[in-house]
Amino acid sequence: MSITEASGAVIYSVFVRQHSAEGTFDGVTSDLARIAALGATHIWLLPIHPIGVKNRKLSEASLGCPYAIRDYRTVNPEYGSLGDFKRLIEMAHEHNLRVLIDCVYNHTSPDSVLAKEHPDWFHRNDKGEIATRFSEWWDVVDLAYYIDGDKRNEPLWEYLLESLMYWIGLGVDGFRCDVASVVPIDFWMEARQAIRCKFPERSTLWLAESTGPSMIRSCRRMGIAMASETQLHQAFELCYQYNIFKVLHRCIKGLEETTTLLDVLRLEEASEQPECMKLRFVDNHDQPRIYDIARSTESANAWLSFTAFIRGAFLVHHGTESFEDRQSSLFDREPVVWNGYPNTELTMQLCALKKLPQIKKGSQMFLSVSPAVWIARVLNDASTVFGVFDVDGKSKGQQEVRGVPDGSYRNLIGEGDIEISGGFMSLENLKYSAAIFECSAANEPLVEMQSKFE
Numbered sequence: 001m002s003i004t005e006a007s008g009a010v011i012y013s014v015f016v017r018q019h020s021a022e023g024t025f026d027g028v029t030s031d032l033a034r035i036a037a038l039g040a041t042h043i044w045l046l047p048i049h050p051i052g053v054k055n056r057k058l059s060e061a062s063l064g065c066p067y068a069i070r071d072y073r074t075v076n077p078e079y080g081s082l083g084d085f086k087r088l089i090e091m092a093h094e095h096n097l098r099v100l101i102d103c104v105y106n107h108t109s110p111d112s113v114l115a116k117e118h119p120d121w122f123h124r125n126d127k128g129e130i131a132t133r134f135s136e137w138w139d140v141v142d143l144a145y146y147i148d149g150d151k152r153n154e155p156l157w158e159y160l161l162e163s164l165m166y167w168i169g170l171g172v173d174g175f176r177c178d179v180a181s182v183v184p185i186d187f188w189m190e191a192r193q194a195i196r197c198k199f200p201e202r203s204t205l206w207l208a209e210s211t212g213p214s215m216i217r218s219c220r221r222m223g224i225a226m227a228s229e230t231q232l233h234q235a236f237e238l239c240y241q242y243n244i245f246k247v248l249h250r251c252i253k254g255l256e257e258t259t260t261l262l263d264v265l266r267l268e269e270a271s272e273q274p275e276c277m278k279l280r281f282v283d284n285h286d287q288p289r290i291y292d293i294a295r296s297t298e299s300a301n302a303w304l305s306f307t308a309f310i311r312g313a314f315l316v317h318h319g320t321e322s323f324e325d326r327q328s329s330l331f332d333r334e335p336v337v338w339n340g341y342p343n344t345e346l347t348m349q350l351c352a353l354k355k356l357p358q359i360k361k362g363s364q365m366f367l368s369v370s371p372a373v374w375i376a377r378v379l380n381d382a383s384t385v386f387g388v389f390d391v392d393g394k395s396k397g398q399q400e401v402r403g404v405p406d407g408s409y410r411n412l413i414g415e416g417d418i419e420i421s422g423g424f425m426s427l428e429n430l431k432y433s434a435a436i437f438e439c440s441a442a443n444e445p446l447v448e449m450q451s452k453f454e
C-alpha cells in the first residue's frame with residue numbers, strides 16, 4: 001500500500017466479543033453496512049483466535065484476554081466458525097472495507113498448540129521454564145526467534161510466515177502487529193517480502209503497535225531488543241503514535257499546555273522521514289475513552305477533530321459514534337453501549353476529511369494555540385484546508401485567522417457557515433467546538449505566522 005493510501009486510511013477497530021449482544025462474527029457482519037457508511041476504509045478485528053486457559057488473568061473462569069492466543073491457525077469458537085469469519089470478510093469486501101486482523105507474534109498462551117508441540121520455540125527463565133520476559137504479562141509466554149545467541153530459530157520463522165500466508169489466502173487484507181517493536185525487525189521485513197511475492201496482486205496494509213520511549217528505554221536496560229519507529233517503518237506503512245500519546249492525554253485532561261503537544265508534533269515531523277506515517281487516535285482498547293477523561297464533551301469533540309485533521313491515518317475505536325465512555329474489559333463480556341449512535345454525524349464528517357487531498361498529502365502548518373489551535377493543511381497550488389480547534393471547549397472569544405480572506409465558508413464538520421471578518425472568526429456556536437473549512441489563502445502570511453509561532 002502506498003504512503004498516500006495509508007495516510008488516508010480510516011481504520012475502525014472492533015473487539016468482536018464486545019461489539020454486539022451476541023459477541024460473534026455474525027454480530028459484526030450485520031453491522032458492516034453501518035461501519036462502511038461512516039466512511040471507514042478498513043476494519044481491524046482484535047485477535048480472532050482461541051484463547052488459552054492456563055494462567056488467565058482475573059481467574060480461569062473469565063473469558064480470558066484475546067492476546068493470550070492458543071492457536072494461530074483457527075478462530076475462537078466463541079465468535080463462531082471459520083465459515084462465519086469467511087462470510088465476514090466477503091461482506092466487508094462487498095462494502096469496500098478491507099479487513100485487518102491482529103497478529104500477536106511476541107507470545108502465546110502457556111497452553112498454546114506451539115507451547116505443547118514445540119517447547120523449544122520459547123524463551124526460558126533462569127529455572128529453565130518457558131516464560132515471559134515481562135512480569136506483568138503472566139498469562140503468556142514469549143517466543144524465541146533466536147537460539148544460542150544469534151542463530152535464527154528457522155522452524156518457528158517458517159511456521160509463523162506460513163500462518164500469515166494462510167490468513168491472506170482466506171482474504172485478510174493486512175495485519176495490526178501487537179508490540180511489533182519487540183519482534184525482530186528482520187522477521188517483519190521477511191514476512192512483508194514473502195507475502196508480496198506470493199500475493200503480488202494484493203495490497204496489504206502493515207500496522208505496527210510501536211511502543212513509547214519509556215518502554216523502549218526500560219526494555220533495552222533489561223537487555224530486550226526493541227526496534228525504534230524508524231526501524232519499524234522499513235516493514236510497516238503505519239506505526240502507532242505512542243511517541244506523543246502521553247503528552248496528548250495530559251493535554252486532553254488539562255494537565256499539560258497544548259503548546260507542548262505542538263512542539264512534539266513539530267519535532268516528530270522534523271526528525272522522521274516523510275514516509276514515516278502514524279496512526280492517529282484519541283483512544284483504543286488499551287486506553288481510557290476520551291469521553292471519560294476529557295474535561296467536557298465539547299473538549300473531547302475538539303480533540304477528536306484535531307486528531308483526524310493532523311497528518312496520519314485515523315483510528316475510530318468502536319463506540320466513538322455513541323459517545324462510549326467506558327473502556328471495555330479485555331477479560332469478560334462488557335458490550336459497547338450504542339444508544340442509537342448519537343455521535344454518528346461527527347464521526348462520519350471526520351472520516352470524510354481523510355479523503356481530501358490536502359489532508360492525505362498536504363503539509364501541515366501550526367499557526368496558533370490560543371484561544372484555539374489553528375492549523376493549515378497545504379498542498380501545492382490547491383486551496384488550503386484550515387482547522388480551528390477549541391480544545392478547551394469554552395466556545396468563547398475570537399480566533400485570529402490572518403491571511404484568510406473575509407467571507408463565508410462552509411464548515412466541514414457540524415452545521416452552518418464560518419464567517420471571517422477583519423481576519424477574525426468567532427468561536428461561539430461551533431457545534432463540535434471545531435471548524436474545518438477550505439479556501440484560497442495567500443501563503444506568505446501563513447509562513448510568517450508559522451515562523452513567529454515556532
